[in-house]
Amino acid sequence: MTDSAELAHTIEALLFLSPDPLSPRELGDAAQASEEEAAAALAQLLEEYAPGSRGLRLRELAGGYTFATDPASEDAARRLFSRPRAFTLTPAQAETLAIVAYLQPISRPEITRIRGVSADSASTLLLERGLIEEAGRSQFGAVLYRTGNLFLKLFGLRSLDDLPDVAQWDPTPEEQAELRERLLRAGEARARGGPVDEQA
Amino acid sequence: MSIASLDLDLDVFTGPFDLLLTLVLREEIDLFELQLADVVLAYLDHLESCGQLDLESATEFIVLIAALLELKSRLLLCGDDEELLDIEPDEAAEELLARMLDARRYRAAATHLRELFDAEEGVRFRSAPLAAHLRRTTAEPTDGSQDPAVLGESIGRLLHMPAVISLRHILVPRVSVAERLTHLRGLLHRGRFTFDEAVTGADRMTVAVTVFALLELYRRGEARWDQAENFGDISVHAVSEPLRVAG
Numbered sequence: 009m010t011d012s013a014e015l016a017h018t019i020e021a022l023l024f025l026s027p028d029p030l031s032p033r034e035l036g037d038a039a040q041a042s043e044e045e046a047a048a049a050l051a052q053l054l055e056e057y058a059p060g061s062r063g064l065r066l067r068e069l070a071g072g073y074t075f076a077t078d079p080a081s082e083d084a085a086r087r088l089f090s091r092p093r094a095f096t097l098t099p100a101q102a103e104t105l106a107i108v109a110y111l112q113p114i115s116r117p118e119i120t121r122i123r124g125v126s127a128d129s130a131s132t133l134l135l136e137r138g139l140i141e142e143a144g145r146s147q148f149g150a151v152l153y154r155t156g157n158l159f160l161k162l163f164g165l166r167s168l169d170d171l172p173d174v175a176q177w178d179p180t181p182e183e184q185a186e187l188r189e190r191l192l193r194a195g196e197a198r199a200r201g202g203p204v205d206e207q208a
Numbered sequence: 209m210s211i212a213s214l215d216l217d218l219d220v221f222t223g224p225f226d227l228l229l230t231l232v233l234r235e236e237i238d239l240f241e242l243q244l245a246d247v248v249l250a251y252l253d254h255l256e257s258c259g260q261l262d263l264e265s266a267t268e269f270i271v272l273i274a275a276l277l278e279l280k281s282r283l284l285l286c287g288d289d290e291e292l293l294d295i296e297p298d299e300a301a302e303e304l305l306a307r308m309l310d311a312r313r314y315r316a317a318a319t320h321l322r323e324l325f326d327a328e329e330g331v332r333f334r335s336a337p338l339a340a341h342l343r344r345t346t347a348e349p350t351d352g353s354q355d356p357a358v359l360g361e362s363i364g365r366l367l368h369m370p371a372v373i374s375l376r377h378i379l380v381p382r383v384s385v386a387e388r389l390t391h392l393r394g395l396l397h398r399g400r401f402t403f404d405e406a407v408t409g410a411d412r413m414t415v416a417v418t419v420f421a422l423l424e425l426y427r428r429g430e431a432r433w434d435q436a437e438n439f440g441d442i443s444v445h446a447v448s449e450p451l452r453v454a455g
Binding site for chain 1: 331
């Protein structure tokens with residue numbers, strides 16, 4: 009057996025043992041190989057575990073590599089463990105999570121300000137599920153939140169850089185202009201103390 | 209007597225109340241230096257000396273003192289927020305627009321996250337922790353790394369009772385309406401009683417709070433009272449009990 013094949017076997021074993029994603033550096037350190045050698049062995053394993061070839065897949069997630077099941081086995085896994093997916097996301101939780109993911113570290117009052125409605129119960133649930141975690145305090149003493157590795161793992165992301173640019177969902181200039189126009193009309197009507205005049 | 213002529217003798221001002229108001233409004237007296245509590249105390253003294261409560265003038269006084277309090281609290285806080293309150297409609301609209309755009313942006317981002325989340329459905333990870341003998345570090349400390357004497361001393365300090373702090377110099381009596389309510393309900397339970405019985409040996413504060421408790425009982429429809437003459441005994445009875453003439 010060649011050295012590189014042996015290293016790939018060792019790394020495969022380490023990946024099997026670890027519940028958390030492992031980086032090429034961690035794997036190399038443990039297997040007494042360089043980071044580059046570990047990366048090469050991982051590339052070989054990625055090929056062997058390419059989707060469709062095995063029941064397991066090797067995924068790059070949350071800053072490292074980890075084994076995950078092929079979704080094709082999900083039905084069987086549910087019958088065996090009789091436990092479906094851990095949880096679902098409500099729209100409020102998804103919105104809160106999106107704000108934390110893009111603007112972290114961020115406090116609850118800031119999340120509330122952006123959403124326009126309270127984010128307390130949503131952020132408490134996200135905290136309980138480990139999707140967000142505390143990250144110190146703001147200058148005003150409010151607890152700050154950030155996303156953790158579990159978030160990256162469950163959403164199939166290698167790092168936060170995998171998130172698309174949030175500006176892509178901005179409304180078009182025309183939509184913005186229309187929105188501004190409507191707001192101004194409403195504001196003026198309110199300043200005059202009368203109802204909104206649709207003719208104006 | 210009108211409230212305007214209420215005579216005040218304060219640290220920073222001596223004279224009638226309406227003059228004080230004028231001077232404050234002209235900023236000839238600094239609100240910072242004016243102890244509003246002293247004004248209230250002077251008014252209470254005045255009420256006491258009158259021996260009767262004129263609702264009209266009391267209302268006037270409360271309105272004026274509340275206005276002064278508001279002025280003073282605004283002065284004590286920094287005045288930045290006044291600018292915030294006074295923005296033009298188009299500025300307000302811009303601000304609102306920016307917020308709405310923000311909210312919209314992250315709602316769309318949330319939709320994207322849900323798509324990612326749904327795409328990962330059916331993917332499971334190994335969730336078992338490593339067996340204890342495979343972990344690199346264990347929680348057990350090395351034998352002998354902790355000195356039993358240090359532990360003993362720490363616990364010893366906890367067992368030492370600190371000296372009781374004297375609260376004798378604090379004069380504020382703590383009487384709650386809830387306490388007095390319980391007291392009155394207890395008396396009601398035995399039948400009718402007079403107000404004097406309810407406050408035998410009590411201090412002024414307790415008497416005042418008891419009046420509030422009695423009003424509360426009346427409001428809840430649990431008790432009624434009657435008083436044959438001014439300053440006479442107030443006889444309190446439960447509502448269910450048929451009304452009898454006192455005495």
